[in-house]
Amino acid sequence: MADMADERPRGAIRLFRIAGIRISLDFSWFIVFALVLFALSAGYFPRTYPGYDTQTYWLAGFVATLLFFSSVLIHELSHSLMAIRCGIEIPEITLFIFGGVSKLSEEPKDPRTELKISLVGPLSSFALAVVFGLVAKILSGLPILLVAVFHYLSWINVALGVFNLIPGFPLDGGRVLRAIWWWKTGSLTRATKVATDIGKTFSVALMILGALQIFSGMLISGLWLVFIGMFLRGMSERGYEELIIRKSLEGVPLREVMITDVVTVPPSLPLNQLVHDYFLHYTYRGFPVVADHAVLGLVSVTAVRGVSSEDQAKTMVADVMTPLREDLVIAADASLAEALSRMVQEDADRLLVMTEGRMVGMITKTSLLRFVQIKQILET
Ligand SMILES: [Zn+2]
Structure with a gap:
């Protein structure tokens, strides 16, 4: 669990x-x-x-x-x-x-x-x-x-x-269009923007067509078109945002952005104290579990969710934590883009930064996102 x-x-x-x-x-x-x-x-x-x-x-x-x-x-x-x-x-x-x-x-x-x-x-x-x-x-x-x-x-x-x-990103046709545009201009960001805009226009057209069908009595096929249009629109927006994020993370070394004053919890801590003194106090979604300078795992707020308040006093962090795995660890000389790829792959929202078996910091999705936002503000 x-x-x-x-x-x-x-x-x-x-x-x-x-x-x-x-x-x-x-x-x-x-x-x-x-x-x-x-x-x-x-x-x-x-x-x-x-x-x-x-x-x-x-x-x-x-x-x-x-x-x-x-x-x-x-x-x-x-x-x-x-x-x-x-x-x-x-x-x-x-x-x-x-x-x-x-x-x-x-x-x-x-x-x-x-x-x-x-x-x-x-x-x-x-x-x-x-x-x-x-x-x-x-x-x-x-x-x-x-x-x-x-x-x-x-x-x-x-x-x-x-x-x-259909030539709208993220559909395959949109990716073909993006590849051609990318090849012509040499800019993946520009190419993605163009293909995404066409994709969005197409999704709006689908929704309008669907609405027209609904009004003329073709309820099911109309709803179907609106549904696909909405779905496509969401996908194309996400695809572009993701690219922008990846781009601004490339080449930035992890150690420049990682959190170094990591708050850790002991494995023997009861969950009620974990909730009160850590989750609600620091408002972080997860903490490394550390005993005698050794990292044992990570405990996330979702791990506590299912435990009733009576059981929380009797359950310890060690019982609900995710034991340390290699996929949750990243080397300090990796780049932020690598950290993001790993988080996507592992569905993790935080990674431990370790050098020679020692934790030197932590990187979270939230801190990556903040980094991207600040960078965007500085660049515009
Ligand atoms: Zn396909």
Whole structure:
């Protein structure tokens, strides 16, 4: 329970790992799964291929939906595997409403790499479309509903490939545009700004189109467009902010920004005192646990959350802390950009800075963010 992973934003569940990549499902995914399943089983299949019983439609709908979402996963995996081939670590893929997001631990190093990583996704969708189309051909002669499932899958993969080629960041097409712009101007920041602005414009257009549809009576497809538009807008904003943050952290040595007067807690401290004398007093979200100058682990505020106030008097810090792991430690000569990449990878909001087994400081997401803000103020 007292895991640093508790610090991650709620709203996604972890499934399994493929090639070292964590596959997670965003909760929005369940809504979309249900919507697609319903639309196929109660709408599209019975309307287009009448004559089967309800159960058969739902079975066909379920198979089609499952394979559709597998196609989305394959699309995302193709990005990730290409990124890994180009030397970029991919800690996680999260499947969202319309497709997925591969969490890159760093930005591609050059436009060529960006182009390769972004193009392989739509290409794999088109390849899947061909494969499903061939399966439909092979199965022709069998019950028409079975063939229809594969026709649908072929068509939906074409749609997926085309949708992702829309030239707005962070969609694949936007990344292609960014790569070309980057290659032409030599500035990743400018290129990201341009691709993001196009992405935002596109997302607003989607929302307006959706609103128009809602007013003209097409409630579901209208809501769908508004939903995707809102989602895209949020993503493109976050993508740009992240880049700006990464840029201003590059080349800055960790030791210049790290906190050196680190407040530590002893392992034998009862939780009620930890809450009162540390969390509420210092208002930090976590503290290193130290005994005899040795770091034993980290205790975060989320670790205390589930413990009732009676139990807090009886439970000690040592019982709920996250034991020290190598991933929570960073060397003092690392850069701030490396620290951020590590925090993203490990879902940690603080790292211990250690030299030769000794803690020399701590770096937190909050302090990184403050550093970026101050730097932005100074530069404008
Ligand atoms: Zn993609």
